[in-house]
Amino acid sequence: MTELLRHPECMKKLQDEINSVSTHNSNVTEKEVEKMDYLHCVIKEGLRFHPSGPLLSRLSSEDVQFKGYDIAAGTQVIINAWALQRNTAIWGLDAEEYRPERHFGSNLDFNGTDSKFVPFGAGRRLCPGIGFSLALSKLTLANLVKRFNWRLEAGPAGDDKPDLAEASGIDVCRKFPLIVYPSIIHA
Ligand code: HEM
Numbered sequence: 001m002t003e004l005l006r007h008p009e010c011m012k013k014l015q016d017e018i019n020s021v022s023t024h025n026s027n028v029t030e031k032e033v034e035k036m037d038y039l040h041c042v043i044k045e046g047l048r049f050h051p052s053g054p055l056l057s058r059l060s061s062e063d064v065q066f067k068g069y070d071i072a073a074g075t076q077v078i079i080n081a082w083a084l085q086r087n088t089a090i091w092g093l094d095a096e097e098y099r100p101e102r103h104f105g106s107n108l109d110f111n112g113t114d115s116k117f118v119p120f121g122a123g124r125r126l127c128p129g130i131g132f133s134l135a136l137s138k139l140t141l142a143n144l145v146k147r148f149n150w151r152l153e154a155g156p157a158g159d160d161k162p163d164l165a166e167a168s169g170i171d172v173c174r175k176f177p178l179i180v181y182p183s184i185i186h187a
Pocket of ligand 1: 051057118119121122123124125127
């Protein structure tokens with residue numbers, strides 16, 4: 001929601017897609033959500049740009065060599081998913097920009113098989129909640145965007161974009177609450 005409010009053109013594109021698929025006045029359904037490609041890209045870009053688990057951790061159970069490094073048994077290895085997902089060599093020169101369109105037709109997926117995109121981790125300790133969280137976040141976002149227009153209160157400096165400050169912790173979330181005002185589109 002924060003990035004969509006920072007990028008009204010993306011919000012409009014998403015709203016247009018949702019309204020073209022979900023043409024009735026009731027809630028967006030799970031079946032309809034499956035047909036929403038841009039919504040999928042929006043969720044993917046959110047997971048790329050703001051992974052809620054930015055640092056993954058593994059304990060090496062035996063001596064291994066990996067990409068020229070000798071990793072002794074018992075070493076704790078920290079994998080920086082945040083940095084991987086902003087790496088220009090992987091994502092292009094606009095890696096530091098929020099751009100859901102980059103995921104159209106892209107083979108890079110977050111199901112744990114590609115070490116370049118790991119918002120849910122990878123390998124045997126991969127997050128088991130992928131299916132549940134995807135279904136829930138898509139459905140929630142689609143309904144929030146279909147049923148309401150969202151308005152921001154301008155900040156003290158006249159800034160009309162919500163801030164991106166993040167709280168520190170293993171699980172990262174916003175530092176300050178996102179305060180927005182809804183107006184009903186579909187009753
Ligand atoms: C957008 C939502 C979510 C994100 C971004 C997320 C992300 C992650 C990440 C990065 C890991 C570490 C994986 C690794 O080290 O390779 C993890 C582990 C885990 N997640 Fe999630 N998760 C989400 C939702 C959920 C939900 C909804 C559930 C349960 C219903 C869940 C249950 C777990 C469990 C049990 C683990 C530990 C797996 C293990 O260590 O074997 N997650 N998650």
